[in-house]
Amino acid sequence: MWKRVASLSPLISSKRSSTLNQAAYTFKRFESFTTETPAQGKVGMFFKGKTPFITFVLGGPGSGKGTQCEKIVENFGFTHLSAGDLLRREITSNTEDGAKILDTIKEGKIVHSEVTVKLIRKEIDSSDNYKFLIDGFPRSEENRIEFERITEAEPDIVLFFDCPEEEMVKRVLNRNQGRVDDNIDTIRKRLKTFESLNLPVVNYYSKRGKLYTINAVGTADEIFEQVRPVFAAHEELST
Numbered sequence: 471m472w473k474r475v476a477s478l479s480p481l482i483s484s485k486r487s488s489t490l491n492q493a494a495y496t497f498k499r500f501e502s503f504t505t506e507t508p509a510q511g512k513v514g515m516f517f518k519g520k521t522p523f524i525t526f527v528l529g530g531p532g533s534g535k536g537t538q539c540e541k542i543v544e545n546f547g548f549t550h551l552s553a554g555d556l557l558r559r560e561i562t563s564n565t566e567d568g569a570k571i572l573d574t575i576k577e578g579k580i581v582h583s584e585v586t587v588k589l590i591r592k593e594i595d596s597s598d599n600y601k602f603l604i605d606g607f608p609r610s611e612e613n614r615i616e617f618e619r620i621t622e623a624e625p626d627i628v629l630f631f632d633c634p635e636e637e638m639v640k641r642v643l644n645r646n647q648g649r650v651d652d653n654i655d656t657i658r659k660r661l662k663t664f665e666s667l668n669l670p671v672v673n674y675y676s677k678r679g680k681l682y683t684i685n686a687v688g689t690a691d692e693i694f695e696q697v698r699p700v701f702a703a704h705e706e707l708s709t
């Protein structure tokens with residue numbers, strides 16, 4: 471199993487890209503593998519000689535997480551794992567959990583962490599990549615704690631797309647992708663869930679100096695110009 475032997479986050483948690491340029495970074499280094507026997511089912515054992523680089527992508531419904539993840543994939547070679555997409559795929563595959571997941575999503579609530587972490591871990595395990603964007607996760611402290619318990623890993627960085635509610639509502643209502651939760655009633659519930667369960671996670675990573683807050687208002691390209699330097703600054707560390 472790999473272990474973090476030194477993991478020093480940016481000394482300044484960035485609010486805007488300009489702050490990033492001034493941020494002093496110290497080396498973030500991992501030991502790829504220890505000599506210990508790998509623990510069954512831990513993320514580390516699946517990375518053959520490479521150190522996993524994990525980014526959590528947070529933000530309210532419609533804040534643009536998926537849109538920006540596509541751009542990060544194109545520009546920085548990450549694998550994009552959207553927790554919401556994995557859960558929706560589970561619904562269509564008629565598994566035991568599918569019906570419960572559908573009800574939870576319609577209610578704008580959070581699916582039990584064990585289910586979501588299992589799906590994420592399966593994707594990580596079967597990937598040849600070692601750079602992951604985990605989009606829409608962790609959505610709650612329970613999500614976060616379960617991920618840490620199962621993987622013994624923490625994210626290297628956490629992006630937070632900060633968007634006003636009225637803009638999020640507008641974007642979701644215009645999305646037209648046939649999502650069962652893209653209606654005004656569910657959006658209201660999702661916004662409440664975001665505030666009560668997801669913002670504490672955002673604050674947690676802010677206190678740990680891992681959070682990069684991105685102003686999510688503007689065109690997708692403008693927003694990506696704030697995102698780009700975050701990854702450019704970490705590129706050496708993540709290759």
Ligand SMILES: Nc1ncnc2c1ncn2[C@@H]1O[C@H](COP(=O)(O)OP(=O)(O)OP(=O)(O)O)[C@@H](O)[C@H]1O
Pocket residue numbers: 529530531532533534535536537538554606641642644645646686687688689690691693
């Ligand atoms: N900067 C932007 N300006 C205007 N529209 C945008 C912008 N970024 C994304 N959109 C559009 O807003 C909608 C929501 O974006 P996206 O799906 O990326 O958000 P999300 O944060 O992943 O939402 P969810 O949490 O609901 O999955 C999409 O239709 C997308 O095309």
Ligand SMILES: Nc1ccn([C@@H]2O[C@H](COP(=O)(O)O)[C@@H](O)[C@H]2O)c(=O)n1
Pocket residue numbers: 531552553554555557574575576578579580581582586605606607608609613651660
């Ligand atoms: N960690 C998560 C992520 C998502 N959900 C549920 O899926 C819905 C859609 O998620 P998007 O990221 O695609 O917006 C979300 O509202 C939750 O119901 C979850 O439970 N846990």
Ligand SMILES: [Mg+2]
Pocket residue numbers: 535536552554606
């Ligand atoms: Mg999304």
